[in-house]
Amino acid sequence: MGIKKYRILVLLFSVLLSLLIVETPTAAAQLSQNYYAGICPNVESVVRGVVSQRLQQSFAAGAGTLRLFFHDCFVRGCDASVLIANPNGDDEGHSGADLSLSADAIDLINKAKAAVDGDPQCTNRVSCADILAMAARDVVSLVGGPFYPVELGRLDGKVSTRAIVKYSLPGPTFNLDQLNSLFAANGLTQTDMIALSGR
Ligand code: HEM
Known part of the structure; x- marks a missing residue:
């Protein structure tokens, strides 16, 4: 995919992301932009620094990260449950x-988490979901x-199961009604769905 088309797609995807951030059912009322101000004040710049560094090594990690967030949010809300690895392999991944x-x-998120935890003030105090x-x-x-x-201020989920994924994410054979109803269940309109799915 060309960079120009990719940039147009990310503009469209950002609409979904902002909607998901507002609509996520997990502790939505407690979310705030300055949630970590007194806990881990530099968290935004630390995460951005890692993302910037990783994008220089792998530009494709950008698209992959956006998709990872979409898949996380559609399954049990934006709770990072997509990152949980169960010892028996019965997890979303x-x-x-x-x-x-x-x-x-996934490596990018692990690196960002490690960088955040590298500051003793922040260790284990910032959720993977955030x-x-x-x-x-x-x-x-x-x-x-x-x-x-x-x-x-999202809390990390503790549950990840294989079975739920196929009921939560759109499949390549979904018809319009199925797509509409799945996106509606996540607070998104048909217009959102069409814009976000175009590529
Ligand atoms: C509407 C129904 C959707 C279906 C059926 C669908 C399905 C797929 C499939 C089959 C792929 C290729 C995976 C592979 O490489 O094997 C893909 C890639 C991708 N999808 Fe979706 N998707 C949908 C919606 C979305 C939405 C709403 C977003 C973002 C908000 C999204 C973001 C992406 C991105 C960024 C990639 C490329 C990932 C990469 O290159 O690493 N998709 N999708």
Whole structure:
């Protein structure tokens, strides 16, 4: 895909991201832009620094990170459950569409988490769900899309199961009614769905 087309796509995708950030059912009322002000004040710049560095090594990690966030948010809300690895392999990452999630994107989030935890003030005090939400926003803006504020304070999920993925994510054979109803369940309109799915 050409860079110009990619930039247009990220502009469209950012609409979804901002909607998901507002609509996520997980503790939505407690989210705020300055959630980490007294906890880990530099978290935004640390995450952005890692994202910027990783994009220089792998430009494709940007698209992969955006897709990772989309897949996380559609399954149990934006709770980073997509990153959980169950010892028995019965986790989201081992199911259907999640099998093709980008290893570079997962690595990017792991690196961002490690960088955040590297500051003793922040260790284990910033959720992976928030790091993923910030990183998805950062890839959008760093490849030429808009920058938008991300509300923070999500809690990480503790549950990840294979079976739920196929009921939560759109499949390649979905018809219009199925797509509409799945996106509506995530607070998105048909117009949102069409704009976001165009490529
Ligand atoms: C509407 C229904 C959708 C379907 C059926 C769908 C399906 C797919 C499939 C099959 C791929 C290729 C995966 C592979 O490389 O094997 C893909 C890639 C991708 N999807 Fe979707 N998708 C949908 C919506 C979305 C939405 C709403 C977003 C973003 C908000 C999104 C973001 C992406 C991105 C960024 C990639 C490229 C990932 C990469 O290159 O690493 N998709 N999608």
